[in-house]
Amino acid sequence: MAWFENPAQEPLRVPTAALWAVCPKCNTYVAKAEWADACKVCPKCDHHARLNCRERVQLLTDIGTFEEINAAVSVNDPLKFKDASGSYAAKSQAAIQKTGMGEAVLTGTCAIEGSDVVLCVMDFAFMGGSLGSGTGERILLAAEKAVTLHRPLIIVSASGGARMHEGIVSLMQMAKTCAAIAKVKEAGLPYFSVLTDPTTGGVSASYAMVGDLNIAEPKALIGFAGRRVIEQTIKQKLPDDFQTAEYTMAHGFIDHIVPRKEMKAFLAKILRYAGF
Amino acid sequence: MAKKTQKKLTAWEIVQLARHAERPNITAYIEAMCDDFIELHGDRLFGDDRSLIGGFATIGNERVVLIGHRKGSSVEENIEANFGMASPEGYRKAMRLMKLAEKYSLPVVSLVDTPGAYPGSEAEANGQAEAIAHNLEFMARLKTPVVVVVCGEGGSGGALGIAVGDRILMLENAVYSVISPEGCASILWRDGSQAPLAAETLKITAEHLLELGVIDSIISEPAGGAHKKPAAAIASVKKAILKELAELGKLTLDDLIEQRYQKFAAMGRF
Ligand SMILES: [Zn+2]
Numbered sequence: 222m223a224w225f226e227n228p229a230q231e232p233l234r235v236p237t238a239a240l241w242a243v244c245p246k247c248n249t250y251v252a253k254a255e256w257a258d259a260c261k262v263c264p265k266c267d268h269h270a271r272l273n274c275r276e277r278v279q280l281l282t283d284i285g286t287f288e289e290i291n292a293a294v295s296v297n298d299p300l301k302f303k304d305a306s307g308s309y310a311a312k313s314q315a316a317i318q319k320t321g322m323g324e325a326v327l328t329g330t331c332a333i334e335g336s337d338v339v340l341c342v343m344d345f346a347f348m349g350g351s352l353g354s355g356t357g358e359r360i361l362l363a364a365e366k367a368v369t370l371h372r373p374l375i376i377v378s379a380s381g382g383a384r385m386h387e388g389i390v391s392l393m394q395m396a397k398t399c400a401a402i403a404k405v406k407e408a409g410l411p412y413f414s415v416l417t418d419p420t421t422g423g424v425s426a427s428y429a430m431v432g433d434l435n436i437a438e439p440k441a442l443i444g445f446a447g448r449r450v451i452e453q454t455i456k457q458k459l460p461d462d463f464q465t466a467e468y469t470m471a472h473g474f475i476d477h478i479v480p481r482k483e484m485k486a487f488l489a490k491i492l493r494y495a496g497f
Numbered sequence: 498m499a500k501k502t503q504k505k506l507t508a509w510e511i512v513q514l515a516r517h518a519e520r521p522n523i524t525a526y527i528e529a530m531c532d533d534f535i536e537l538h539g540d541r542l543f544g545d546d547r548s549l550i551g552g553f554a555t556i557g558n559e560r561v562v563l564i565g566h567r568k569g570s571s572v573e574e575n576i577e578a579n580f581g582m583a584s585p586e587g588y589r590k591a592m593r594l595m596k597l598a599e600k601y602s603l604p605v606v607s608l609v610d611t612p613g614a615y616p617g618s619e620a621e622a623n624g625q626a627e628a629i630a631h632n633l634e635f636m637a638r639l640k641t642p643v644v645v646v647v648c649g650e651g652g653s654g655g656a657l658g659i660a661v662g663d664r665i666l667m668l669e670n671a672v673y674s675v676i677s678p679e680g681c682a683s684i685l686w687r688d689g690s691q692a693p694l695a696a697e698t699l700k701i702t703a704e705h706l707l708e709l710g711v712i713d714s715i716i717s718e719p720a721g722g723a724h725k726k727p728a729a730a731i732a733s734v735k736k737a738i739l740k741e742l743a744e745l746g747k748l749t750l751d752d753l754i755e756q757r758y759q760k761f762a763a764m765g766r767f
Contacts, residue, residue, distance in 0.1 A: 388701065389673055389700070391675050393711055395654065395657060396637065396764075399633035426626040426629040430626050431634050451617060463621070473624070
């Protein structure tokens with residue numbers, strides 16, 4: 222193992238892709254097997270790299286229990302939107318091809334250490350995890366399913382916010398999802414929000430912030446407005462830790478920060494406290 | 498029918514009217530539309546946001562709780578009101594007043610006119626996202642009728658934070674959008690000067706929002722915009738609010754809340 226003790230020195234010209242993963246934060250080379258073992262958490266800097274939603278489901282659920290629901294709900298293009306780089310129709314199709322998902326969230330029923338729940342997992346790889354009408358509809362239907370099945374609802378967020386290509390219809394998904402969450406709570410059911418990197422804009426200002434518990438991954442970017450917009454507004458540089466999970470917890474909006482590998486056990490524990 | 502003969506305004510021209518400095522603001526609405534107004538200050542947690550105000554109001558024969566964004570009428574007021582960009586304490590004050598409305602069985606009237614929620618570092622630290630999110634959740638189940646009027650700018654989450662209601666009305670030259678045309682242009686066109694094109698593409702005018710099922714009806718404005726004849730414009734708004742309140746008052750609370758849920762659940766279902 223000695224020859225990769227100092228993997229950062231690994232020269233770039235070798236065909237590294239097959240053997241190495243590179244931490245997107247500190248650029249350390251990590252053996253792929255080790256990277257997978259660590260669930261994409263950097264052994265050197267503890268950066269929690271983004272997971273796709275299949276990986277997240279695997280991480281959080283009991284083997285073989287996840288059953289997708291709402292798969293037929295897909296992308297809408299209410300504005301027939303087109304910008305400088307092409308049409309939304311083409312971009313969303315490309316996202317579907319790339320991710321193998323129909324929308325930016327995967328919804329389903331599953332068990333977490335034996336507790337049955339309804340789980341929604343967002344995928345940043347699908348158009349930045351943006352909140353489109355298909356995303357909102359899947360989350361609303363999942364919340365309604367939680368009420369029907371009398372199960373807790375868990376949403377794992379990873380999103381840059383609203384999906385501009387759907388304009389005002391995207392904005393309305395914030396209200397729509399929150400209305401559905403309100404019904405879950407009214408039914409006396411737990412709703413846990415897990416905020417991962419990044420959870421910003423319209424997603425942080427809707428379902429991601431109204432969990433009975435808001436739980437975050439370490440150092441996840443969590444905030445409403447973008448750093449650049451805020452810096453332009455206040456005409457000052459912001460500190461490095463601004464809008465991190467730790468910052469958000471220190472200000473009172475996150476209950477607990479949980480490392481990735483401990484998340485499943487943590488969720489199982491709080492489900493039991495909540496009576497499930 | 499006179500309106501039909503006028504040249505149709507572009508989305509960008511409507512944006513200018515929506516932002517017009519002389520467009521009637523909340524102070525003008527309160528003066529012209531309310532026989533009585535008792536402002537209620539503070540969120541009971543932190544402060545009193547001057548960019549989002551509210552209180553008890555009497556509109557015609559209706560006692561209501563009125564909330565709305567405040568842009569101010571002079572440069573001093575603009576600055577005090579942060580140009581209508583509310584902070585978390587504003588959204589939390591609005592929620593406090595809506596809870597009073599529920600307790601006293603008063604309907605809520607919400608006047609929307611903001612470029613957006615304030616993107617400042619203190620607003621972030623104090624939970625801008627959480628404040629807006631909780632309002633969305635709370636308003637969805639509020640046990641009293643809510644009439645929303647988008648009077649000027651409906652700027653994204655900052656507007657929506659007080660805009661979940663049973664009826665969403667919009668003035669003819671108001672706009673309501675997920676992002677400002679300038680912001681959208683600089684992100685998706687990488688060129689802020691494409692804002693007029695972004696405004697068109699984003700479909701942010703009352704006409705488009707009615708088509709998209711986001712609003713329930715359009716309140717006509719005097720020729721040239723509400724600022725040309727403020728009294729007439731405000732009278733139209735008052736009439737529209739009273740009409741909606743009368744209709745909503747006929748519903749049981751259970752029906753009201755279920756219909757509100759179904760209204761938002763249907764948004765984005767095509
Ligand atoms: Zn690293």
